[in-house]
Structures are given as C-alpha cells and as structure tokens.
Amino acid sequence: MLSKKLPSLLLLALLTGCATNSAVQLKPAPEHTIANATISTQATEQILSTLASDDMQGRQDGTPGGEKAASFIESHFQAAGLSTLTGIDGYRQVYSYDEQPISNIVGVIKGKSRPDEFVVFGAHYDHLGMTDQGVDRIFNGANDDASGVTALIQLAQYYKQLGNNERSIIFVAFSGEEAGGFGSKAFSTLIDPDKVVAMFNIEMIGTPSKWGRNSAYITGFDKSDFGTILQRNLKGSNFHFYPDPYPAQDLFYRSDNATLAAQGVPAHTISTSKMDNEPYYHTVDDEIETLDIPNTTAIIKAIAVSATSIINGQSTPTRITEK
Numbered sequence: 001m002l003s004k005k006l007p008s009l010l011l012l013a014l015l016t017g018c019a020t021n022s023a024v025q026l027k028p029a030p031e032h033t034i035a036n037a038t039i040s041t042q043a044t045e046q047i048l049s050t051l052a053s054d055d056m057q058g059r060q061d062g063t064p065g066g067e068k069a070a071s072f073i074e075s076h077f078q079a080a081g082l083s084t085l086t087g088i089d090g091y092r093q094v095y096s097y098d099e100q101p102i103s104n105i106v107g108v109i110k111g112k113s114r115p116d117e118f119v120v121f122g123a124h125y126d127h128l129g130m131t132d133q134g135v136d137r138i139f140n141g142a143n144d145d146a147s148g149v150t151a152l153i154q155l156a157q158y159y160k161q162l163g164n165n166e167r168s169i170i171f172v173a174f175s176g177e178e179a180g181g182f183g184s185k186a187f188s189t190l191i192d193p194d195k196v197v198a199m200f201n202i203e204m205i206g207t208p209s210k211w212g213r214n215s216a217y218i219t220g221f222d223k224s225d226f227g228t229i230l231q232r233n234l235k236g237s238n239f240h241f242y243p244d245p246y247p248a249q250d251l252f253y254r255s256d257n258a259t260l261a262a263q264g265v266p267a268h269t270i271s272t273s274k275m276d277n278e279p280y281y282h283t284v285d286d287e288i289e290t291l292d293i294p295n296t297t298a299i300i301k302a303i304a305v306s307a308t309s310i311i312n313g314q315s316t317p318t319r320i321t322e323k
C-alpha cells in the first residue's frame with residue numbers, strides 16, 4: 001500500500017470523499033483517486049445489492065444461490081486481476097461439508113519485497129438460505145455478511161490498483177460460517193499461520209455502530225496491538241475503532257477470525273453490529289434498505305487506510321498468546 005505516511009489533510013480528504021475546506025490545494029495522490037474510484041458509495045450499493053438480492057436465495061452453502069454468490073465473487077476477483085493461491089484450483093478452495101462440495105473463494109496480491117509474509121482479509125458469503133413459511137421467505141443477509149464481502153471485493157480492487165504492497169495480501173470469501181466456521185477452518189489448512197502477520201475479518205458493517213457513524217469495533221482488542229496500529233494509521237481522520245463493547249457475547253470466538261487466532265495470528269473481527277439491538281439480525285428482513293450505505297463505504301475506506309503500515313511492512317502486530 002502506501003510507502004509513506006499520508007499527510008493528515010490528504011487522509012481526511014480520503015476519508016470524507018475529497019471535500020476538504022483547506023485553502024491548501026493538494027494534488028490528488030494515487031491513493032486518493034483509486035480509493036474514490038474503487039470504494040465509492042455507488043460501487044458499494046451495486047455489489048451489496050447483488051449479493052443480497054432475492055436471486056441469491058439467501059446464499060446457503062450447497063444451494064444454487066450459494067453457488068451464484070461464489071461465482072459472482074470469483075468473477076470480481078478475476079476482473080480485479082488477483083492472482084491465485086498455490087495449492088488450489090483457480091480461485092476455489094473446494095472442501096467437503098455434509099458430504100457436499102463447498103467453496104471458499106481466495107485471491108492474492110503478491111507482495112513486492114516480502115511475498116512470504118501474508119496479510120489476510122476475510123468475510124463470509126454464506127448465509128441462512130430460505131425458510132418454508134411466510135411471504136418473504138429469503139434470508140437476504142445484506143448486513144450478515146454481504147456488507148463484509150462487499151468490503152472484501154472493494155479492498156481487493158483498491159490494493160490491486162495501488163500495486164505497492166510489500167507483503168502479500170490474501171482475500172478470502174468464506175463459506176460455512178453460519179454452520180460453525182467450517183470455511184475458515186478449511187482455509188487455515190492452506191497456509192502456515194506463522195507466516196500470517198495479521199487477519200482482518202469483516203463482519204456486519206452495514207449499520208452504524210452504537211457510537212454512531214464513522215466508527216466500528218474490533219473484537220479481542222486487548223489480545224494484540226492490532227487495534228492500536230489501525231487507529232494510529234487513522235490519525236488525523238474522524239474515524240474511530242473501539243474495543244468490542246459486547247464482551248459477554250464472545251464475538252471474538254464467533255466468527256472466521258477464531259481459527260487463525262487460536263494459532264497465534266493477530267486475527268480480529270471488525271464490526272458495527274449492535275448485538276444488543278440489531279432487530280433484523282438473522283431475520284428475513286436483513287435487507288439492503290435497512291443499511292446505511294454511505295457509512296458502510298466510509299468504514300471500508302477507513303479499513304483500507306488503517307491497514308497501511310501492516311501492508312507496507314512497517315508494523316507487525318503482536319501475536320495472540322492466550323490458550
């Protein structure tokens with residue numbers, strides 16, 4: 001990603017979409033132009049509305065809707081120009097669950113100077129499918145987790161176009177999350193955890209957090225200095241990462257970061273979901289109309305900037321050591 005720290009004015013402009021009141025005229029940096037082109041509100045809306053459409057039938061593993069979602073993500077990885085991970089066929093890691101073939105979709109941007117050090121971005125594309133009762137029978141899963149997969153696709157486009165990552169970046173759209181994290185378990189067999197310097201798992205970023213817009217929380221915040229590094233990279237912006245405010249819910253262990261975290265990787269989930277007050281969570285009403293798309297877009301841009309020093313090799317988060 002960036003080879004130098006962004007000046008704070010530029011960072012502010014990046015996060016607020018160009019509108020700076022400063023009298024200083026900054027020449028648009030490539031980061032700025034690329035971020036606005038790849039992580040735009042329109043692009044967020046377009047990708048998210050397709051993933052959450054009735055056509056995808058709730059994206060359940062092993063169904064035509066789940067397969068449609070997998071192909072959609074695959075085609076975006078291909079169009080973005082991502083490379084493939086050694087050891088799997090194309091962008092697909094096929095594993096067996098319940099005697100059915102299920103796919104994780106995996107793409108890579110090889111690091112320039114440290115290709116054997118990996119930064120992983122993940123989000124799960126599977127959801128709950130359909131129910132056989134009611135008028136609306138489809139669990140669209142717009143927030144859970146079409147929002148995270150949308151971020152994943154836009155981050156892949158952004159970093160690929162920037163083309164200056166020193167470490168390798170792996171993008172994984174997981175299956176099998178709702179059934180118990182089987183996709184992320186399967187994925188963990190493909191890589192040596194000692195080579196993974198950080199994992200950003202993105203889960204439910206479609207609604208404003210309990211603190212309002214331009215904020216999100218990080219699960220397991222105090223288990224490594226990952227969150228501190230992310231916040232440092234956002235200095236000068238109005239975006240804030242908080243520690244997970246719902247510790248009793250054990251969210252750290254309830255998403256796709258858990259497998260790599262248990263292997264020592266600073267693997268954390270970024271979310272805005274108000275777990276005590278998210279009325280559409282796991283209902284058929286989790287639809288795009290209930291989401292704040294401009295805020296989701298701001299969060300995705302903030303994640304892109306917050307990862308800067310990890311991707312360019314300047315920061316390495318501390319490992320997770322607890323058992």
Ligand SMILES: [Zn+2]
Binds near residue numbers: 282
């Ligand atoms: Zn869910």
